[in-house]
Amino acid sequence: MTDPVTDHARALGILARCDAARLKAFAEPLIARLGEIQVLENRTGLVMLPMRDTAQGTHFHLGEVLMSEAHIAASGTEGFGMRRGRDLEAAMAMAVVDACLATGQATAPVRSFLDTEARHLAEADRDRLCQVEATRVNMETF
Amino acid sequence: MAYVATRGGERAIEQSQRLYRAEMGAITPERVAETRRALPYLIDRLMGEASLYDEDLAALALAQTGGELYEAVLLLRAWRTTQPRLQVADPVTQDSLLTHRRISAAFKDIPGGQILGPTLDYSHRILETAVLSGETHSPDPVTPADTPAPAQHPSVAAWQADNDLLTAPEPDRTTGNDIPDVTREPLLFPAKRAHTLQSLARAETGGVLALGYAAQRGYGQAHPTVNELRLGEAEIQVRHPRGTMFSAGRVKISTAEVVSKQGAELGLGFSATLGWNEVKVIAAATLDLNADGAEKGSPTEEEFFLYHTEGVESSGFCNHFKLPHYVTFQSSLDAMRDAKAKKAQQTRTPEPAE
Secondary structure (H helix, E strand, C coil): CHHHHHHHHHHHHHHHCCCHHHHHHHHHHHHHHHEEEEEEEEEEEEEEEEECCCCCEEEEEEEEEEEEEEEEEEEEEEEEEEEECHHHHHHHHHHHHHHHHHCCCCCCCCCCHHHHHHHHHHHHHHHHHHHCCEEEEEECCC | CCCCCCCCHHHHHHHHHHHHHHCCCCCHHHHHHHHHHHCCCCCCHHHHHHHHHHHHHHHHEEEEEECCHHHHHHHHHHCCCCEEEECCCCCCCCHCCCCEEEEECCCCCCCCHHHHHHEEECCCCCCCCCHHHHHCCCCCCCCCCCCCCCCCCCCCCHHHHHHCCCCCCCCCCCCCCCCCCCCCCCCCCCCHHHHHHHHHHHHCCCHHHHHHHHHHHHCCCCCCCCEEEEEEEEEEEECCCCCCEEEEEEEEEEEEEHHHHHHHHEEEEEEEEEEECHHHHHHHHHHHHHHHCCCCCCCHHHHHHHHHHHHEEEHHHHCCCCCCCCHHHHHHHHHHHHHHHHHHHHHCCCCCCC
């Protein structure tokens, strides 16, 4: 049995990083299923990113990241989207898919979309890490 | 007290800006996209110094200023103030980074091994002049390994702590808006460590390098060895309104630890910044390593290096000297003339009879 919070975190993580054009195209027909949608927020803003210093353990701010955020209420629940960059439509599309997940709308297509996008993301990471592995050096002292 | 009025200033200023921009021509979406694609390391440097991570905005700032970096940083810092802060993400840890480059000059057999990643450290520095004769220079593609590198690598410092080479730091429980923030509160001295590290993260690369280099050449107390240098991607862990923590994307960051012997243990200096900019973090970590007990006014004293590596303030102060100072300078000239006149009068006055 999958932990619902972990499952939700995984879905949101995929929606936040997946291809914007495919996400928008997927979310568009889902809007009708949610009935009346109230847009609570749809804006750009900044997320401050802190880091832990390895020398003394101090948390400090690295700087801010531009994000697009969407927060909607629909079908008695809420949907939330937050993605990097200035793409309010993509954030809104993420919020629509999130609301569908919360209300159990279009569960099978949403799961299928998430799995497909997860594969794309994993393949991109694997390709990159295979390139990174090619730069490994082994050192020997003579 | 006097003032100098300028006639025709508005027209001249307008025309001067047009003259500056005339050399750049039209700024198009295509130019911005090409700037982003072709100059990733300059974009990274700019995002770090602006303390604002977005490649498109950084590319636009470069295109709009013709590559005048101080102006570009100022544009981005100014734009940043128009945006609300949505959240403070969960703190990033070094061992959670998706790692693209990770080397140590102190230990060859670090856990996880040494991975060069993207670097020109060992390249021949040959200018591809054939491009200017019409040829296209296409870099050879990477021959990937069959198996991927591990996405995450353990921290070298944690391994050293396990081997009693240094004392592991206590975990910091401060999170969210409780983390000190130099963009919302003044930088006071002695500085909070969070302020020091944040200031170095957004410092101007050239300034950090100059002062870090001074310390490395001997104007500091400790000679650095790079314990760990890492280029990676950090997950931005944010909170959903229903409480779920999730990654809203990744950003590139650079981290450096430098090390030197301090008594029976190793002493560490640390720095990190947004974007991939390894010279900056090595130099900044050197300053951090040397800051403790540094003599007042020396390049490794924190007040000295934090004030003098803040790019917007330092370039702005430097620039202000070219603005009209006619009245104050005239006052200096008046004082000089007065002194000369007094001296001339003294030489003309005959000595009183004895």
